[in-house]
Amino acid sequence: MQQAMIIINPASGKADARDYIRSAEEVLQSAGYQVKTHETAGEGDATAFCLQACSEGYDLVVAIGGDGTLHETMNGLADQEHRPALGIVPMGTVNDFARALQIPLNPADAIRTLSSSRTQRVDMGRLNDRLFVNVVAAGSLAGSLSSVTSEDKTRLGFLAYLKEGIKELASNSAHALTITHDGEVWEGSSPLFIAALTNSVGGFEKLAPGAAVDDGLIHCFIVKDLHLLNTVTVSISLLLGNLRNHKDVIYFTAREVSVHSAEPVKTNADGEEGPPLPIRLRTIPRHIRVIVPEQ
Numbered sequence: 001m002q003q004a005m006i007i008i009n010p011a012s013g014k015a016d017a018r019d020y021i022r023s024a025e026e027v028l029q030s031a032g033y034q035v036k037t038h039e040t041a042g043e044g045d046a047t048a049f050c051l052q053a054c055s056e057g058y059d060l061v062v063a064i065g066g067d068g069t070l071h072e073t074m075n076g077l078a079d080q081e082h083r084p085a086l087g088i089v090p091m092g093t094v095n096d097f098a099r100a101l102q103i104p105l106n107p108a109d110a111i112r113t114l115s116s117s118r119t120q121r122v123d124m125g126r127l128n129d130r131l132f133v134n135v136v137a138a139g140s141l142a143g144s145l146s147s148v149t150s151e152d153k154t155r156l157g158f159l160a161y162l163k164e165g166i167k168e169l170a171s172n173s174a175h176a177l178t179i180t181h182d183g184e185v186w187e188g189s190s191p192l193f194i195a196a197l198t199n200s201v202g203g204f205e206k207l208a209p210g211a212a213v214d215d216g217l218i219h220c221f222i223v224k225d226l227h228l229l230n231t232v233t234v235s236i237s238l239l240l241g242n243l244r245n246h247k248d249v250i251y252f253t254a255r256e257v258s259v260h261s262a263e264p265v266k267t268n269a270d271g272e273e274g275p276p277l278p279i280r281l282r283t284i285p286r287h288i289r290v291i292v293p294e295q
């Protein structure tokens with residue numbers, strides 16, 4: 001019999017994740033799995049449970065939680081020889097990864113998807129010695145994005161980031177960055193560098209419309225200048241899904257990118273505060289199989 005492990009964060013979303021355990025277990029049992037369910041109690045638990053699932057040869061791990069729980073679960077999968085397939089039941093406020101894979105954002109619908117026979121291979125990203133699944137940002141704006149509150153994310157979605165970003169712009173502070181990729185070097189002053197693996201960042205699906213989850217590429221944006229006037233035009237390009245063509249934005253794709261600065265510069269990884277610069281990013285192409293809807 002196939003084995004599935006459910007990893008659930010009871011505190012995620014509106015803290016009603018537990019209401020979905022029974023129906024997730026039933027769908028998986030009907031699909032022929034023997035199911036074991038683990039609740040996380042705090043940081044690191046989802047990674048530990050996932051490592052256990054890998055070493056015990058589980059066929060499937062289902063993460064019920066927000067992007068934080070998913071990030072921790074995928075960190076458990078990353079370096080293991082046996083990697084179970086991954087099922088996702090989004091409970092958070094943003095759920096970028098589910099959006100990028102067209103997994104329903106409604107938990108009950110996502111649970112029904114768990115019986116789908118279709119899987120999709122997806123890239124993961126390495127950020128220094130850890131992993132990211134969606135996006136890394138560096139610069140003064142990236143640091144301020146880590147302070148977006150859960151309440152604002154729930155209320156405003158992507159606009160919460162814009163709000164925090166505009167606040168930061170008032171005290172505009174770009175940093176001298178050195179960005180190296182594929183033998184090319186860019187040096188200049190920038191308030192924001194973004195590296196995206198998928199097309200969904202902060203709940204907004206138009207940042208990198210061309211990014212596919214399995215293209216093996218990091219989609220990078222260097223914003224060269226964000227004085228108050230061109231913030232408006234950069235924001236409009238962003239909303240139209242056309243950021244890469246803005247005159248003050250450099251866009252490129254790469255399999256490996258390094259970002260350095262002589263100044264202390266903060267980063268944000270998958271919506272949480274990341275390590276300060278320097279950072280080195282790499283893709284691990286098509287590393288994980290995720291259950292996605294049949295259609």
Ligand SMILES: Nc1ncnc2c1ncn2[C@@H]1O[C@H](COP(=O)(O)OP(=O)(O)OP(=O)(O)O)[C@@H](O)[C@H]1O
Nearest residue numbers: 011012013040041042043065066068069092093094
């Ligand atoms: N039982 C628990 N109680 C409180 N916090 C927990 C518990 N289990 C895990 N956590 C922590 O909760 C953090 C946030 O979880 P997660 O991102 O899944 O939900 P969320 O914050 O509602 O989602 P989003 O970030 O999309 O708003 C995780 O990083 C994890 O370390």
